[in-house]
Amino acid sequence: xIHISHxxxxxxxxxxxxLFSSTALVAQEDADALRDYLPSGCHHSGxxxxxxxxxxxxxxxxxxxxxxxxxxxxxxxxxxEPITETAIYKISGQHFLLSESDQLKPMTGRVHQSLGTLxxxxxxxxxxxxxxxxxxxxxxxxxxxxxxxxxxxxxxxxISIHPQGDKVAIxxxxxxxxxxxxxxxxxxxxxxxxxxxxxxxxxxxxxxCDTLLAE
Amino acid sequence: xxxxxRTYKFYVNALLVLFLIVAVGCAWSVLNKGIKINTDLKNLxxxxxxxxxxxxxxxxxxxxxxxxxxxxLTHPDETELEDASDALREKIAEHEKIFHLVDRSDIFADYLxxxxxxxxxxxxxxxxxxxxxxSDQQLQQTARARLYGSSAVRLIPPTIDPFxxxxxxxxxxxxSLGEGGDATGATTIDxxxxxxxxxxxxxxxxxxxxxxxxxxxxxxxxxxxxxxxDYSEAKFFHSGIFFFAADAAQSSKKDIGLISTGSAxxxxxxxxxxxxxxxxxxxxxxxxxxxxxFAFVVCQVLFGTLHIFTLIFGASLIGxxxxxxxxxxxxHSHRExxxxxxxxxxxxxxxxxxxxxxxxxxxxxxxxxxxxxxFSGLGLIFSWLVxxxxxxxxxxxxxxxxxxxxxxxxxxxxxxxxIKSLIWLIGVxxxxxxxxxxxxxxxPSNDSPRALFSPxxxxxxEEQLVNSLTGxxxxxxxxxxxxxxxxxxxxxxxxxxxxxxxxxxxLIGVHxxxxxxxxxxxxxxxxxxxYADNGIALEFMRNQGFTKESIxxxxxxxxxxxxQWLSPADFFARHADQLPALxxxxxxxxxxxxxxxxxxxxxxxxxxxxxxxxxxxxxxxxETTRALQQLRHSALTLLLVAFALIAALMMLRFRSLRMTLKxxxxxxxxxxxxVLLLSALHIPMTLFHVMALFLVLGLGMDYIIxxxxxxxxxxxxxxxxxxxxxxxxxxxxxxxxSDLPAVSGFGLTVLIGNxxxxxxxxxxxxxxQHSHA
Numbered sequence: 009x010i011h012i013s014h015x016x017x018x019x020x021x022x023x024x025x026x027l028f029s030s031t032a033l034v035a036q037e038d039a040d041a042l043r044d045y046l047p048s049g050c051h052h053s054g055x056x057x058x059x060x061x062x063x064x065x066x067x068x069x070x071x072x073x074x075x076x077x078x079x080x081x082x083x084x085x086x087x088x089e090p091i092t093e094t095a096i097y098k099i100s101g102q103h104f105l106l107s108e109s110d111q112l113k114p115m116t117g118r119v120h121q122s123l124g125t126l127x128x129x130x131x132x133x134x135x136x137x138x139x140x141x142x143x144x145x146x147x148x149x150x151x152x153x154x155x156x157x158x159x160x161x162x163x164x165x166x167i168s169i170h171p172q173g174d175k176v177a178i179x180x181x182x183x184x185x186x187x188x189x190x191x192x193x194x195x196x197x198x199x200x201x202x203x204x205x206x207x208x209x210x211x212x213x214x215x216x217c218d219t220l221l222a223e
Numbered sequence: 224x225x226x227x228x229r230t231y232k233f234y235v236n237a238l239l240v241l242f243l244i245v246a247v248g249c250a251w252s253v254l255n256k257g258i259k260i261n262t263d264l265k266n267l268x269x270x271x272x273x274x275x276x277x278x279x280x281x282x283x284x285x286x287x288x289x290x291x292x293x294x295x296l297t298h299p300d301e302t303e304l305e306d307a308s309d310a311l312r313e314k315i316a317e318h319e320k321i322f323h324l325v326d327r328s329d330i331f332a333d334y335l336x337x338x339x340x341x342x343x344x345x346x347x348x349x350x351x352x353x354x355x356x357x358s359d360q361q362l363q364q365t366a367r368a369r370l371y372g373s374s375a376v377r378l379i380p381p382t383i384d385p386f387x388x389x390x391x392x393x394x395x396x397x398x399s400l401g402e403g404g405d406a407t408g409a410t411t412i413d414x415x416x417x418x419x420x421x422x423x424x425x426x427x428x429x430x431x432x433x434x435x436x437x438x439x440x441x442x443x444x445x446x447x448x449x450x451x452x453d454y455s456e457a458k459f460f461h462s463g464i465f466f467f468a469a470d471a472a473q474s475s476k477k478d479i480g481l482i483s484t485g486s487a488x489x490x491x492x493x494x495x496x497x498x499x500x501x502x503x504x505x506x507x508x509x510x511x512x513x514x515x516x517f518a519f520v521v522c523q524v525l526f527g528t529l530h531i532f533t534l535i536f537g538a539s540l541i542g543x544x545x546x547x548x549x550x551x552x553x554x555h556s557h558r559e560x561x562x563x564x565x566x567x568x569x570x571x572x573x574x575x576x577x578x579x580x581x582x583x584x585x586x587x588x589x590x591x592x593x594x595x596x597x598f599s600g601l602g603l604i605f606s607w608l609v610x611x612x613x614x615x616x617x618x619x620x621x622x623x624x625x626x627x628x629x630x631x632x633x634x635x636x637x638x639x640x641x642i643k644s645l646i647w648l649i650g651v652x653x654x655x656x657x658x659x660x661x662x663x664x665x666x667p668s669n670d671s672p673r674a675l676f677s678p679x680x681x682x683x684x685e686e687q688l689v690n691s692l693t694g695x696x697x698x699x700x701x702x703x704x705x706x707x708x709x710x711x712x713x714x715x716x717x718x719x720x721x722x723x724x725x726x727x728x729x730l731i732g733v734h735x736x737x738x739x740x741x742x743x744x745x746x747x748x749x750x751x752x753x754y755a756d757n758g759i760a761l762e763f764m765r766n767q768g769f770t771k772e773s774i775x776x777x778x779x780x781x782x783x784x785x786x787q788w789l790s791p792a793d794f795f796a797r798h799a800d801q802l803p804a805l806x807x808x809x810x811x812x813x814x815x816x817x818x819x820x821x822x823x824x825x826x827x828x829x830x831x832x833x834x835x836x837x838x839x840x841x842x843x844x845x846e847t848t849r850a851l852q853q854l855r856h857s858a859l860t861l862l863l864v865a866f867a868l869i870a871a872l873m874m875l876r877f878r879s880l881r882m883t884l885k886x887x888x889x890x891x892x893x894x895x896x897x898v899l900l901l902s903a904l905h906i907p908m909t910l911f912h913v914m915a916l917f918l919v920l921g922l923g924m925d926y927i928i929x930x931x932x933x934x935x936x937x938x939x940x941x942x943x944x945x946x947x948x949x950x951x952x953x954x955x956x957x958x959x960x961s962d963l964p965a966v967s968g969f970g971l972t973v974l975i976g977n978x979x980x981x982x983x984x985x986x987x988x989x990x991x992q993h994s995h996a
Contacts, residue, residue: 064382064773071371091368105374115374136302140309 050079053209054195061187068189076209076220078201082128084216094216097124106216142167228563232611239608242517246605249520259528262436262472276814277703280804281843284816287801290426291325292463294443295689297417298456301409307454308407308420314446315424321439325423330798331397334736335378341789342379342389343754343781345738346746350388354749359759362386366763382773385760386753392738399735406693417458421693425801426465440469461682462689470679474962475531482538482957487511489953490545493946498552499624506610506617507548514544514606518598525597532591533598535958535966540602542954543577543922546947547610550929553943555614556623567611569932572876573925574607579865580921584914586861588854592914625942632941632985639989647986651892655899662902669907670852672844675965699843700825702730702817706837709790712813713739715837722831723823732817733791733805740788747784754781851910858913865917866890869924886931889983890923897976906971915969919976922951926984934991941988948981 053076059068073087082098092108095115103115103124138144142153153167170177172191180188198205206217296311298304315324338345346354353362366386369375378390378397406421426439447459490511494503515537522529547570554566578600585596642650690698702719706712716734723730738746753760754777764774791806807814819828825842832840866887873883894916901912926944933940955977958970 062381064380064769065767066770067768069371069767071373085373087372091371093368093372093374095374108368137305140305 051198051201052077052195053198055193057191057193059189061189063186074210076201076206076217078220081201081220082124084206084210084213084220086210086213086216092212094210094213096216096219097128098220099128104219106213106219110213110215112215112219228567231564231567235608235611239605239612242605242608246517246520249524253520253523256523257434258523260434260534261528261530262468262475276807276809276812280807280814280816281841283799284803287803289464289468292322292424292426292461292465293689293693294422294424294447295419295460295462295692296422296450297410297412297419297458297460298454299415299417300456301418303454303456304407304418304420307450307457308422310453311422311446311450314449315422318442318446320427321435321442322424322426325425325801327801330801333797334396334794335393337789337794338389338393339379339383341784341787342383343747343750343784344743344787344789345389345392346742346749347388347392347395350386350391351745351749354752362759363763363766366760367767370767382769382777385764385767385769385777396736399729399731408692410692412458412460412688419692421689436465436469436472439465460685460689462686462693466682466685467676467678470682471676471963472531475535478535478958478961478963478966479531479538481960482535482954483541485957486538486541486950486954490541490950493949497623497625497628497946498621500621502617503552503621506551506614507545509613509617510548510606510609511541511544513609514602514604515540517605518602521601522594522598526594529598530591530594532966533594535961535963536595536969537598537602539954539958539970540599542951543599544603544606545950546573546925547607548614549947549950550943551610551614552618552621553623553939554933555618556621556939565932569929570607570611572872572928572932574603575872576869576924576928577603577918577921579868580918580924583858583861583865583917583921587858587910587914588850589910628942628945629938632938632945635985636938636941636989639986642989644990655895658896658899658903662899662905666898666902667905667907668852668855669909670848670855672847672851674907674909675911675963677962677964696731697819697821697823697825700819701841701843702732702819702828702832703814703839703841704732704817704837705812705814705839707811707813709788709813710740711837712815713742715835716815716817718835719817719831719838722835723828730817730819733795733815736794736805737789737791743788750781754778855908855910855913858910858917862894862913862916862920865920866894869920886927886987889927889980889987890920893919893923893976893979893983896979897972900975901972906968909965909968911965911969912972915972916976918973919980922973922977923980923983926980927987930984930988930991937988937991941985944984945981948977948984951977952981 053074055072055074057070057072059070061068071087071091072089073085075086076084080099082096082100084094084096086094094106096104096106098104101124105113105115107113138153140156142155145152145154150168150170153169155164155166165181168179168181170179175191175193178190178192180190201221203217203221206221207214210216294311296304296308298307312324315322353365357365369377369387370381370385375387376390376394377387378393379387381387384390407419409416409418411417426435451457451459490507491504494507495501497503518537518540519529522533550566550570550573581599581603582596584592584599587593587596704712704715704719706715713734716730716732720730729735737743752758756778758778758781761774761778764777792808795802795804795806803818804814804816819825825840829840829842832838869890870883870887873886874880877883877886897916897919898908901908906912926948929940929944930937952974955970955973959967959974961967961970
């Protein structure tokens with residue numbers, strides 16, 4: 009099962025790291041500075057573009073979409089192209105998947121439970137959490153995070169965070185020639201996340217907002 | 224019948240030499256291999272099924288359960304908990320030689336490798352339905368969403384399983400098996416809200432060996448102390464048979480110390496009081512030490528390990544073994560013509576009856592008691608040989624100072640002799656009636672295995688807590704499905720699940736991991752739509768940019784594959800040390816265990832299982848209770864057989880029915896009185912109480928034989944019997960004080976029974992004195 013969660017973690021870690029990465033990371037020289045670059049605010053949103061390289065595929069799989077994060081509720085991770093899929097990871101531990109046809113299904117099981125916990129910690133800017141699970145090393149143009157946990161290392165070799173002007177790219181390298189490259193852009197910080205703001209940010213999936221913000 | 228004393232002694236000496244050679248050989252082996260003390264509580268449980276395959280499987284599952292334990296770490300702060308949990312993991316890694324964290328990733332990897340070898344045979348019901356009902360476009364859309372989406376879990380590479388159906392099958396299999404670690408969450412314990420982290424550990428070797436057990440306990444205590452030093456609010460909760468075994472071992476060690484020290488001190492004081500000479504201690508001390516040492520080394524070689532239970536009973540042997548030396552001293556102090564032959568005959572008969580009493584324990588059906596029987600029998604025989612062989616050398620110069628005892632015995636005999644037979648009869652009848660009234664004319668019994676242990680209350684509380692946080696299946700209850708045909712096994716599982724469907728979740732079994740032969744064939748056939756020439760999966764791969772090589776390879780693999788059923792036998796055999804027995808093949812018979820999810824209506828499950836062919840519901844506690852009840856009933860029958868054997872022996876000796884009946888009246892009344900007294904005290908009879916009755920019979924006959932054989936010295940004989948009974952009562956009285964209900968029940972029964980034996984012997988002697996007068 010650890011196998012499973014780590015595979016997912018790979019995909020999700022890049023997105024979460026992307027959220028709190030910024031151009032200022034260039035200036036990082038050591039791992040201790042990591043916490044300085046984590047989001048200080050409680051509510052964020054932004055766009056992402058993801059390239060996933062898989063063995064046996066001639067070209068990477070490209071997806072794009074947006075995310076909304078509220079520290080007191082959780083995260084919406086919305087894929088808009090080429091498929092439509094919205095995952096809602098609530099801070100309470102309840103997670104849901106909203107299909108293209110607006111069918112809401114709970115995501116049960118320990119895998120999603122662990123994933124949701126991880127995401128909410130990371131996107132919430134918990135630098136202590138990152139420091140606990142990764143060794144951070146600042147290199148010339150990027151920050152490299154290497155898992156501390158031996159079992160995690162089986163699945164994630166490293167995560168690199170590359171600042172690119174007002175964007176940030178996250179590269180996740182894992183075993184068997186697979187890798188994921190996510191570029192985060194248009195990151196916005198909000199004072200709060202209301203129903204209206206959420207619906208405004210994600211007009212096509214108001215049910216996702218309702219689900220995230222529901223008590 | 225006169226015994227040739229010289230021949231008798233020759234045989235005894237020869238036997239002693241032979242036994243000494245055996246002892247030296249065994250001691251050498253024990254010295255080389257080391258002493259092994261077993262603390263496995265399962266040795267106190269009988270086999271619960273008739274079928275040896277099922278029993279083996281249950282034994283395997285028990286062994287698996289016994290070698291695993293759980294440490295739950297709690298902390299009020301989630302972050303602190305994570306740090307403490309990480310630190311704990313690191314510290315556990317430092318003790319990898321004795322225990323390690325359970326890591327099932329290798330099993331999962333092996334399972335996935337099995338699936339990757341024949342991926343076309345695995346389709347769950349949803350996938351089958353999709354392939355049967357959905358259009359090509361719908362299937363491809365779903366596959367595309369899966370390929371691009373981030374929420375799907377992919378366990379098999381898309382080049383082998385582009386639609387993810389095999390992956391889904393594997394995921395549900397792994398989920399049903401549990402993760403074997405890493406569970407975390409929040410809960411409330413004693414009104415305090417805390418976060419918890421579960422750590423599943425496995426012992427590196429059989430830590431039910433006492434030496435390893437102590438090492439593990441020390442290591443666990445040490446790492447817990449280290450964590451609590453760094454995280455002061457961290458708390459630990461424990462779960463696992465290991466902790467109960469370790470706790471029972473501690474109690475047992477305390478018992479052994481109490482019984483052996485108490486018995487030894489009591490015996491020494493009595494001997495000094497009677498003989499007023501340190502030399503008098505030599506023969507009993509030598510016979511006790513030699514007897515127990517001989518039994519110890521021989522049993523170590525015979526059984527490979529000694530159960531701690533055996534040592535507890537072994538400690539109580541002191542009170543029995545010392546009798547031979549006592550009688551020897553007594554009859555040499557009152558030497559007369561022909562005394563040797565009568566003494567030897569009496570000692571031999573005494574040994575035989577005691578050995579019969581102890582060997583009856585080997586019929587109990589419990590491994591631990593079988594070992595007690597062998598240990599006690601060997602100890603008694605060797606002690607007896609030592610007394611007969613060395614007695615003549617050690618008895619010189621030892622004189623008795625028992626005038627006070629003789630006076631007491633004489634007065635008692637005189638008093639008892641004055642009571643008329645009719646009064647005795649009425650007295651016995653009245654006492655019997657009173658006891659029966661107090662016992663409400665019932666003999667209560669309790670055959671639950673729980674009546675044999677008194678587990679530590681704190682450990683039970685922790686076990687329940689940890690179980691509520693981690694457990695997903697019923698502990699100690701299973702369903703066994705059997706058939707000679709693989710497909711029929713699956714059909715029976717399906718029937719059972721269908722009937723249970725309304726009330727319970729899915730049972731966990733082989734069907735979660737490997738499809739039935741028919742299902743595998745159906746899956747292969749349905750997969751034609753995906754992987755045959757122009758299959759939609761191949762088309763999908765081309766559209767999504769899979770390389771030509773990977774597409775051709777998958778197509779080729781399917782073409783070359785056959786719908787061949789993958790038997791689960793090899794996979795489960797490979798992982799028998801870590802997984803339950805979900806598939807066993809033996810002599811063309813297949814047995815499979817199903818695990819029962821919690822909250823299942825067990826009564827209904829039991830009812831349904833009873834109606835289905837080849838399906839049995841097994842509750843370990845219920846089955847053990849039933850087995851213990853059967854053993855208790857058999858033991859009572861055997862007690863009658865033993866009584867009959869002793870009657871035959873007495874008939875051979877006395878060649879008089881009247882005399883034999885007279886002799887047997889005492890053990891009969893003793894046994895009946897013991898049972899009635901226990902019921903009057905509202906102490907339910909367990910197998911251990913019944914087994915103790917055998918010893919009561921053996922000891923009782925021991926006294927009676929001396930009363931009859933040594934009738935020329937009635938007072939001295941009775942003085943020796945009184946002393947002998949006192950030492951036995953001391954040993955078994957201490958046994959009755961044990962923390963283990965099984966041991967204390969045994970001790971109490973012998974204590975009561977032997978008191979009655981002593982009274983019966985005195986009464987018998989008084990009757991004989993009366994008739995001689």
